Amino acid sequence: MTAHPATQSIDPETLIAGLAREGRAAQRQLAAMSSDARAHALTLAAQRLRDDSAAILAANAKDLEAGRENGLSPAMLDRLALDEDRLSSIAAGVEAVANLPDPVGEVIGSDERPNGLKLSRVRVPIGTIGIIYESRPNVTADAAALCVRAGNAALLRGGSEAVHSNHAILAALTAGLEAGGVPGAAVQLIPTQDRAAVGAMLTAAGLIDMIVPRGGKSLVARVQSDARVPVLAHLDGIxxxxxxxxxxxxxxxxxxxxxxxxxxxxxxxxxxxxxxxxxxxxxxxxxxxxxxxxxxxxxxxxxxxxxxxxxxxxxxxxxxxxxxxxxxxxxxxxxxxxxxxxxxxxxxxxxxxxxxxxxxxxxxxxxxxxxxxxxxxxxxADGGEFGLGAEIGIATGRLHARGPVALEGLTTYKWLVRGSGQARP
The missing domain is CATH 3.40.309.10 (Aldehyde Dehydrogenase; Chain A, domain 2)
Known part of the structure; x- marks a missing residue:
């Protein structure tokens, strides 16, 4: 993981801009990798999660202890808690994403015009995706795996309840990804819990291409109200x-x-x-x-x-x-x-x-x-149960993606036009 100076000395806008630029540069390298190379790197990351299970569970124990001291409800503690079985499932989810068909490069439409122009629409990565989430540490692995598989860089901002767990999970993931040739800056965790960093993410138009909020109603409402970046909203589940x-x-x-x-x-x-x-x-x-x-x-x-x-x-x-x-x-x-x-x-x-x-x-x-x-x-209602591998969230809006958002929902498309010398009259 890329090292950064003490966050106290950097204002949030500068911090987020720097991370996003590093992520964008890493994303260009990631998108140029073959599908098999990205899949292999994720397989190595999954194994590293297993290898580092003791460190991850120790970090999670710190978060659980703090959560109890801070009066988290039993349901919230359950969302936060990891054990050997849950961590094994997280690693298996990363492997499942690695083994999914890669949507990048898929031709989703083609046509030939009367003038001989050949048109096609091809799936491509969205770019740099910011994910803002609360107490679930599994989101760190799910979001990273899905973004990398679809050729996107991920900029993660987890909740303070899971700060130790998130850092331990990301350290394992990054070690595995880098061993597979993925730039470390392709997946970054915001190194501060300052709420101003969220605001900086929401206004980083041109640096972050899409924001995905995962959390309670107040978080999603703030994101939708303040964002100057396109938002793929995961609202509450009533x-x-x-x-x-x-x-x-x-x-x-x-x-x-x-x-x-x-x-x-x-x-x-x-x-x-x-x-x-x-x-x-x-x-x-x-x-x-x-x-x-x-x-x-x-x-x-x-x-x-x-x-x-x-x-x-x-x-x-x-x-x-x-x-x-x-x-x-x-x-x-x-x-x-x-x-x-x-x-x-x-x-x-x-x-x-x-x-x-x-x-x-x-x-x-x-x-x-x-x-x-x-x-x-x-x-x-879960991406894994739908055969999509891990999910980045359940989108409840009507645009771009809806329901469990997995690989396809993390792509857009571009038009490819192939001519043979045509000039428009």
Missing amino acids: NHTYVHAAADPAMAKEIALNAKLRRTGICGAMETLLIDAGFTEARDLVTALIEAGCELRGDERIQALDERVTLASANDWDTEYLDAVLSVAMVDGMDQALAHIARHSSAHTDVIITSDDAAAEQFLIEVDSAIVMHNASSQF
Whole structure:
């Protein structure tokens, strides 16, 4: 990793400009490498993560200790925590990205004009990508791997909660990448937690080509408000599961418990459960969730099913809890469910559970979210589960990329025009 002077003596704009220029120079070298060379370097980086596991886990232990002292919630500590299995999965994710088909150079369209000009559109790297994220140290590896595989430089700004983990992971990754011929400056971690550095990234037009925020609503809102660089937004996951009247009760129970409680702190976790008034096993479903350790906040009809349900406030329907807390509403049919989702969903992931194929198709077509599912847990909203390898985030907007953003979402295209002496009349 490139060394920099003490950050206290450098103003944020100068610091970010210097890092971005180094990244841009490294990106030109990276883009000139063959696909096989970039893949090989990532394979070496994955092995280095395994080799350095003791150092990485020791660094993570420091972050966890600080997190407990600072009062992080159990869900946030879970997002932060690494162990041998999770670190092995991170390394495997880097290897999976190395083995994915390289989108760079793919011809996505071609034509020959009547005058003989031959046109083609070819995928190319975006350039230098700034990633701003919070407490998840796995994002350091995922973002680095995806950017390198697609020929992009990455400028990473992780959260203070994971500062030791991020530096340890990056040190391992950089050692592996450099052993494979990738310039060290192709992946850089901002060496300060000063919030002014984020502002400098957001205004570095011409130096940073795209910003990807991964974090809570306040972070994404700030990025979208202040950025002078194109933003690929990963908003909060206010994800709904609608248990239709024709849902299989056993399936509904299994999916609902998994969607909420498998890992409460991930963006694919269910935050609102909608139960159709025609679903006959509503009481059993509510009871199962409570007895599994989930706090339920419901409307009056849900409250009537179990006295342990507290009354939901107006804000609950728009809250990403990232904890074992769930909003639950009873709805009178598909139209009410669709209206609730349209009003409260963050357009991340929404699910219907039903054995009625026509109802499922209506839901899949009419819900305008990045990911819409039928008879599956929302916790599958993940690039790895979609066969994309690691992901850089779930894009909830409508432009460029949507849903899990992996290699293809980190490319743009250029037109290649081949002539034989044509001059325009």
